Amino acid sequence: MSAYNNIFGTPSEVLSGLAASSLVHGEALSTLKSLPAESVDCIITSPPYWKQREYEVSEYHSSLELGNEDQPQQYVAKLAAIFHAAKRILKPSGSLWLNIGDKYHNKNLMGMPWRVALAMQDDGWILRNDIIWDQMKGTQSPKDRLRDVYEHIFHFVKSQKYYYDSDSIRIKPDKLPSENGNGIVSATGVSGVKYKQQIAESKVLSEMEKQKALEALEETLGRLRNGELVDFRMTIRGAQRTYHGENGNISGRAKELEERGFFIMKSSAKGYIPSDIWRIVPEDKWRKDTHCAVFPEELLLNPIKATCPNHGIILDPFVGTGSSVAAALRMQRRAVGIDLSEVYLATARKRISEMAERLNTLPLLF
Numbered sequence: 001m002s003a004y005n006n007i008f009g010t011p012s013e014v015l016s017g018l019a020a021s022s023l024v025h026g027e028a029l030s031t032l033k034s035l036p037a038e039s040v041d042c043i044i045t046s047p048p049y050w051k052q053r054e055y056e057v058s059e060y061h062s063s064l065e066l067g068n069e070d071q072p073q074q075y076v077a078k079l080a081a082i083f084h085a086a087k088r089i090l091k092p093s094g095s096l097w098l099n100i101g102d103k104y105h106n107k108n109l110m111g112m113p114w115r116v117a118l119a120m121q122d123d124g125w126i127l128r129n130d131i132i133w134d135q136m137k138g139t140q141s142p143k144d145r146l147r148d149v150y151e152h153i154f155h156f157v158k159s160q161k162y163y164y165d166s167d168s169i170r171i172k173p174d175k176l177p178s179e180n181g182n183g184i185v186s187a188t189g190v191s192g193v194k195y196k197q198q199i200a201e202s203k204v205l206s207e208m209e210k211q212k213a214l215e216a217l218e219e220t221l222g223r224l225r226n227g228e229l230v231d232f233r234m235t236i237r238g239a240q241r242t243y244h245g246e247n248g249n250i251s252g253r254a255k256e257l258e259e260r261g262f263f264i265m266k267s268s269a270k271g272y273i274p275s276d277i278w279r280i281v282p283e284d285k286w287r288k289d290t291h292c293a294v295f296p297e298e299l300l301l302n303p304i305k306a307t308c309p310n311h312g313i314i315l316d317p318f319v320g321t322g323s324s325v326a327a328a329l330r331m332q333r334r335a336v337g338i339d340l341s342e343v344y345l346a347t348a349r350k351r352i353s354e355m356a357e358r359l360n361t362l363p364l365l366f
């Protein structure tokens, strides 16, 4: 029988492997202070934005709710204190992903995400990426400014060396090289024959440069044959049109072309690393009956894959409807979520139980 026999348990049951997840009804700062140091691998969260929304917290808790502060500085200070407490709980190899939205106040765009990010840097966090989440929203029509369509997702770490599985998030090539009787051709049909001819017939390359260019081309074709590369393009001095300005500010490739007479651009079979602009439509299934900005699960895939090892532990101190916990379980990680609102936690519990049922009992996942 699997160790994670229970879907829900206490945080310490999650940490010791007796439960897969825990949904804690409580305030973020005080709950974080009660958790053990260096116990989670990855924090993913989206706090309430400043003066943006009203969440369904009970009367009793409403004074603890974040986002209602009069001044932006008060909001920033509170959040920085919460993430300071979260830093203690994060393992030295851990990551924190923070999604946060901005706010116009008296027509003035407040720059809230960066205010928070700078306060966290001042507190010792290392900022590794500022991801622009392009939400592709189309409905607002302001009369005196442009539509806003993005939010920030900041990736912070605690130390210079941290867990990051970059291979797990590479975008894999959709076409592979093939054989065509005469040898290998790249994913887009490049065999190298034309380049060999251009090198041989070149009037601008020296004999030495020709030899080096042919060797490099053979080496590239070898890597294509053994599956390391899927594609390549060769640029040979005098043979291909190149586009670089006359301003003396020569790029690395142009310099290579000038000095060696050629360069080769290669596409690795491992795929390429995603960029820091993510185009993901916001979730609408779980927010129908709430006012809460719900994470689309797609948004959570890369943070979890890259920065939480298999069977590792994820923490979300503003878990809302439980998106981060659901995504963690789906990806065979354990998770602890905290929220002030019982209403949202009830939605989270229902959502996660339904998911576990759909996936034919959660323990089988692990």
Ligand SMILES: C[S@@+](CC[C@H](N)C(=O)[O-])C[C@H]1O[C@@H](n2cnc3c(N)ncnc32)[C@H](O)[C@@H]1O
Pocket: 026, 027, 028, 029, 045, 046, 047, 048, 049, 055, 056, 057, 064, 065, 066, 292, 293, 294, 295, 317, 318, 319, 320, 321, 322, 323, 324, 338, 339, 340, 341, 344
């Ligand atoms: C933007 S929502 C999070 C949504 C979540 N990412 C999801 O996918 O459903 C922010 C959440 O923070 C909660 N909240 C507000 N103040 C809090 C506090 N001081 N401590 C813990 N949770 C709080 C709200 O109840 C709300 O559920």
